[in-house]
Structures are given as structure tokens and as C-alpha cells.
Amino acid sequence: MGRAPPEHAPAIVVGLVDFGEADRVVRLLSPDHGLVAALARRARSSRRRFGGALDLGNKVEAALRPGRGELWHLDAARLLDGRLHAHGDVERLGLLAYTAEVAGALARPHHPEPRLFGLLDVAGVLLDSVTAPPSPLFRMAFEAKALTFAGLRPALDRCAGCGRPFDAGEERAFAPWAGGAVHPACQAGATPVPPGWTEAVEAARRTPLRELVDAAPPPGPRWLLADAIEAHLGRALRSRRVLAAIAGPPAGG
């Protein structure tokens, strides 16, 4: 039986796992195939095999062949857009990994995900082009957009409990397990958010990421959307803890 020619598809590297002594399993987010896990033979042992193309966050043209079962074969990868400038500081590098993990976790395997791919691509380009870590609002907007593109739009202008739109000035809380903001009376245990928080996050969700690089986040909690992603996944985002651990020390500290 002849081997089928590979399909050349744009994809972003969202995960890498060593496999045996010489190989790697690469997790790719592609617009047409969604999340694809592919075996890259000799990716660990040979410098010429994939060059530096298979680094986390890189956009590549992947030569993919379906394999038996879920694991495909990555025959070759040509670098389309590297993210080496994002390696300029540890926070941006952490965010590069975090955005890759979030998009990869929310993408469906072998199902078109053009919007999640586009979002991750834009985030990568921005992290590569700025010279300082972006505002926390950048990350929060990324999380809200990623949820939206995964069909899980966070409720911010109405209550995720009773469904009623919020009245101006009405007290609000956020319930990650319910998928968004709620009336405090509708979900016991929800985290209260200060006035203006839901409006600011909803506005950020609708604003292009590039306009949020330097935008100040609203006062209040900053990780509730990540909590919502984790509640949906039923597990922790591993890079989240690392992101917190490598965050810059306070000035002079």
C-alpha cells in the first residue's frame, strides 16, 4: 500500500512531549483540523530534521499525514512565523505558553477551529512585537475571546443564573462554574466583583487584542475567566501556576 502524500497545513505549536529517545509528539492547532497530535520522528535527536521550527508558539507549515487512530505523522515543518522576540522576557514567554495551552485545551480535536487559531496567531504576533509584558487585561480578553470562540461565551451583560440582563448599578458576582457573571442571590459562593468590572471585561472581549496591550485592567479580580476555563475543562491549566511564579518582582524587590 503506497503512502499518502502529506497535507500541508498552517498550524501553531501548542504542545511538545518527548517520545522515546529521539522523537517528539507535537500538538498543533490548525484552522482546518483543530487540535492535532502528530509524531515528529527524530525531532529530539536531529538538528537538521525540523530546524528550530518546532518551538512552542511558532506558526509553521506542517506536512501532516493521518496515522492510525488519533496520532498523526508530522513529516516536516517549515517555520512561517517564529516568536523568538517573545523570548525577550520571562513574563511574555510565560504568556506565550499560557495562550498556547488555553487555545489547545479549548480546541476540539480534528474539527475546524479557524477562530481559535486566528486568536492564538494574533496573540503570538503581539507578544512577539511588544517590548514589555502586556497588561493583565490582554490576558483576560484573550481568555474571554477563547471561551467565546469555543462556544462558551462568558455571560457578562446578563446573569448566568437567571438569564436576566443586569440593571445599571446592580450588584454582581462571578461564578466560574456557571460560566459568567451572576446576581449574588442567584449563585451562592460566587466571587463579588466591583462596579464596572463586568462592563470592562465585556468591552475587552469585543476589543481587538492589539488595542489592549497597554490598557489598564479594571479594579477587581484578574483570574476569574481562567477559573471559568478550568471549570469547563475540569482541570487546572498547568501554565497558570508557573505564570504566577515567574511574575516579575515588585520594583526594588
Place this chain on the structure above:
Amino acid sequence: MSQDLDPLRRVVAQLARFPGIGERTATRLAYWLLRQPPETAREIGEAVAGLPDAMVTCSVCCDIAATDPCRRCSDPRRSDEAICVVERPQDIAAIEQSGGFHGRYHVLHGAISPLDGVGPDDLRVRELVARIEAGGVVEVVVATDPDVEGDATALYLARLLKPLGVRVTRLAHGIAVGTELEYADRSSVARALENRREL
């Protein structure tokens, strides 16, 4: 479980536990062993069985060694002014073979890896800071891999260590992007040492 197998199949099953050794290679090795004089199997068995108890983690550099402190940490001919920081114990051999470094070493036992949930607290960073705070170190040469994990680790260390008054440099150029240190050839490593840069 493996006690139920005949001795040959038991050896095959044990050998196949090594990374990179499949059932077929394990079978080949087991039959090769059977063709050797009996002391060969005994010598190999004794060496393997004694390994875990024979090796300790050096309390200075965190390398895996037969003594604590290890041979390199006790060598008076080495300079105390420079510490080369590597991800894995086997990376030390790659630097040593280049002949381009005569200082001390420090093994992190990993790299900051966001996707694996590995942060600085999971590495031997505290021990490195303690060595620098003890004084005498002028330069820290970071020899982590040229990938997201290695870069994140190097950037983190630079930010952490520079305020302690040491120069922090990084191996650069020479090691092809995408190659882990373990797989780099000698001349590449030597060139990389030549071209290390300030962080």
C-alpha cells in the same frame, strides 16, 4: 508479576523498561548475555544493582555523584569564580568535553516548563542562590537549552541573580536552534562558550 515468567522472559521484560529499548532489542540483548561467560551477567547485574545506593546528590552542585561533595566541587584546580548552570547532569559532560570551561557547575534538574507545570520552585534554584550569596562567584554561565523552557529559565535566573552582583551570561551561537545540549557536538559547544552573551 514478573516472578511468574521464566528467567529469560523476566530479563527481557526488565531490559525493555529502559527508554529507547523495545521488546525486540531487549530480546537481542538477553540472548547475547546468554552467549557470554556467566561472570558477564553477574558483573552487569552487580553494577546495576549497586547503582542507586552508590550515587548521591552533591550537596553543593546538585549533580548526581559517587561522593558528596562531588569530584568537581572538590577539585582545587577549578575556579570558584564561575558557575555553569545546566538543566541535566548529563549536560555537564557536553561542556567538559569542549574543554572551554574550568569553573564549577550547578544542576537545576529541569527547566521552567509552563506546559508541564514546572516552575522555579521545582528546580534547584534555591541551592544556586545560596552558593552565590556565600560569595566568591563573579559569573554565572547559563547553559540551558535554546527552547522556550531553556530561555524562560535563563531569563528568570538573570533577573534573580543579577541583583546579587554577579555577571549572568548565556551560551549563544554555535548550537543549532532546536538541538538539545545533550545532542550537540563538541565544536558547537566550544563555540557557544566562546560567544556567550550578557543577559
